Amino acid sequence: MTPPGLPPTLPPSLKDTPVAELFPDVFARDPHHHGFTRGGRAAALAALDALDPLAYGRDRSHLDGHVSRLSPYLRHGVLTLAEVRDEALRRVPTPSRAWKYVNELSWHDFFTRVYAEIGAGVWENLQPYKTGLPDSAYSREFPADIDQGTTGAVCIDSWSRDLRETGYLHNHVRMWLASYIIHHRRVWWPGGASWFITHLLDGDPANNNLNWQWVASTWRAFPYLWNRGNLLKYAGDRYCAECPLADSGCPFDATYAALSERLFVGKSAAPGETGWLAPDRLRAVPWQGPLTPQSVPDAVVWVHGDRLSPTNEALAAYAERPAVFVWDDGLLKEWTISAKRQTFIHECVQELPVHVLRGNVTAQVAAFARAHGAGVVATTPSPSPRFAVIVQQLEAEGLTVQLWPEPVFAASLDALDLRVHADYWNQVRASAFGREPEPPKPKTARKKAAETATKKPRAKATE
Ligand SMILES: Cc1cc2nc3c(=O)[nH]c(=O)nc-3n(C[C@H](O)[C@H](O)[C@H](O)COP(=O)(O)OP(=O)(O)OC[C@H]3O[C@@H](n4cnc5c(N)ncnc54)[C@H](O)[C@@H]3O)c2cc1C
Structure with missing residues (x-):
């Protein structure tokens, strides 16, 4: 029987179904049902409270160093890069003392921007x-x-x-x-x-x-x-x-x-081998500041795995409207997601005011919108190519999709050069520390010459 207050065409929410019952095969095959930390905003804020950017700058490369372990919360949007950065800056006497930590966060922003640009190319x-x-x-x-x-x-x-x-x-x-x-x-x-x-x-x-x-x-x-x-x-x-x-x-x-x-058999590419990325492909990626849409009366909210927080901007904009989260069965299978990761996501979802469904995301979100007589689906952006396809499919079903952006971590005055992190960082550094974006510092002749000789992505200076 349909629970009271639920549109008759909508299956009951799976929110309170134990995650092990939702995915019995995965839980039977994988003996580790819980990871190193709990999911959810309360756990995320407790972890954020332990952040020590000063100690981080001293010993982060050591296995027993003061790393933050915030990555699962950043990955699933339980915390945003901007709020973690703000907290890091609050905890130091001057912004430069949080330099190392903010710079590390910028790698996350950098790689996410590259992913938004090249999509499935990250697998080539x-x-x-x-x-x-x-x-x-x-x-x-x-x-x-x-x-x-x-x-x-x-x-x-x-x-x-x-x-x-x-x-x-x-x-x-x-x-x-x-x-x-x-x-x-x-x-x-x-x-x-x-x-x-x-x-x-x-x-x-x-x-x-x-x-x-x-x-x-x-x-x-x-x-x-x-x-x-x-x-x-x-x-x-x-x-x-x-x-x-x-x-x-x-x-x-x-x-x-x-x-x-x-x-190795040499220090360069084997003869005839080529890469997928054209050399100039990431040279000038348009920078767009976030555009916040207008709220409308007939929207439903779709919460997805990249922004599993009660502070989700679409949820905040439509606090009174119905919201849905859909377990993407196809993706979980494709990525063979482990039981502990499903538990983490489940714990995040448990804290949200959402109706939980599973299966094909487009079909479920469209059915949820129709059941509530909505013409608009409000959600938050994602760099994933799968997300872009779902948005297209929802629009093909006659729904309008609104994207509610999270606060930016780092703004730019220009198109971003995403070929190497150092150039991207040069463009966004001022705003990553909470100041107005500045034009990039001009390069010295020596630096320019060195870069032309070795134009290459650098990453992680932990070695
Ligand atoms: C082979 C390999 C695979 C990785 N896979 C992932 C992944 O799937 N997801 C993921 O978030 N990170 C990944 N990283 C990056 C990094 O190892 C983790 O972000 C970091 O170890 C997470 O732990 P932490 O939160 O304690 O990091 P901290 O050292 O406390 O850093 C703070 C935050 O900065 C960001 N950050 C730090 N280092 C990196 C980095 N090298 N690249 C991108 N962001 C960084 C993360 O958001 C991290 O939470 C990978 C690194 C390597 C070498």
């Missing part, structure tokens, strides 16, 4: 590998011993276990593990990226894939390598002390030159 090699090896040298099969943590190297196996059990890895560990997978095991980077997306509570194609491409050298001038000295420096001997390979057979116990010689 943006450039060829600079390892002297062709793309075909990298195995399409993801090794079971890495997945199960049985390689015999204690560091690798611990990281595999941490990923599967908690859904979180420190940035340095992500770099080390990705480098091992791609360069030591010669595994195709999208295989590793998919494994991460399955398990990470913060997994998203923008920040995940573009970092994988950086490690692989398909969006960087050279591959990322590490060695045992680097591991000892940032992790101590917690792994090596227990590792049977520590005295002989450690694949990381070598100089960078020796590793490079062992793993």
Whole structure:
């Protein structure tokens, strides 16, 4: 029977259905039902309250350093980059003391903007590998011993276990593990990226894939390598002390030159290899300030996985109107999303004033709008190409889709140069620190010459 007050054509909400009942196959296959943190705004604000940008600037590269662990909340829009930045600035005596933290947040903004521009292109090699090896040298099969943590190297196996059990890895560990997978095991980077997306509570194609491409050298001038000295420096001997390979057979116990010689056949692209990204493709990406729509009487709200917060702008604009969240069965299956990540999303959704449905998102949102006699679907923007398709399909069904933007993290006076983070940062830095956007600082002749010689995306200065 339809619950009282519900339009007769609408199935009852799944909001209070335990998530394990919604996805029994995933929960049966995956023994880890909870990740390292709870979903939801209350948990996010508690984590934000622990933010220490000063300590972060000192020791973030160390495994025991003061990293914020806010990424799952940023990924799912439980917190926005702008509000986390504002909080970081509130916690320091002068903005420059939060420089490192705000700069790290800017990587998230940068990669998300690149994703909004190239969409599914993040799954292609943006450039060829600079390892002297062709793309075909990298195995399409993801090794079971890495997945199960049985390689015999204690560091690798611990990281595999941490990923599967908690859904979180420190940035340095992500770099080390990705480098091992791609360069030591010669595994195709999208295989590793998919494994991460399955398990990470913060997994998203923008920040995940573009970092994988950086490690692989398909969006960087050279591959990322590490060695045992680097591991000892940032992790101590917690792994090596227990590792049977520590005295002989450690694949990381070598100089960078020796590793490079062992793993690569050269330092440039193999002959004939090309990348997907045209060199100028990201040179001048139009900057658009947010346009806030007018509210109308006959709207419903569609909340999606990129803005799972009670502060969602569309929810705020239409506090009195019905709202829906749809579990996208197709996407969950395509990304083989783990049980712990589904639990995290479920916990976020539980706090929202939404009717919960599942299945094909376009069909469910359209049915929800029709059931409430609405001609307008109000939602928040997303960089995902899947989102763009759903919006198109809703409009093809005769619905108008309104996009309610979140506060911007960083504004620009001009089109953005997204080819390298340093140029993007030069353009947006002032506004990222809460000031009016400024024209980029002119480059010195020396800097210009160096850049022309090595125009390449740089990322993460954690090594
Ligand atoms: C191979 C690989 C895969 C990654 N996959 C993801 C992913 O799927 N989702 C994701 O959000 N991040 C990803 N990262 C980036 C980074 O590792 C995580 O954002 C960070 O470790 C999250 O932990 P934290 O919140 O404690 O980070 P903190 O060190 O406290 O940083 C604060 C915030 O800054 C942003 N940030 C920091 N480093 C990066 C970075 N390298 N790239 C982009 N944003 C950054 C994140 O939003 C992060 O929450 C990946 C990095 C690598 C090397």
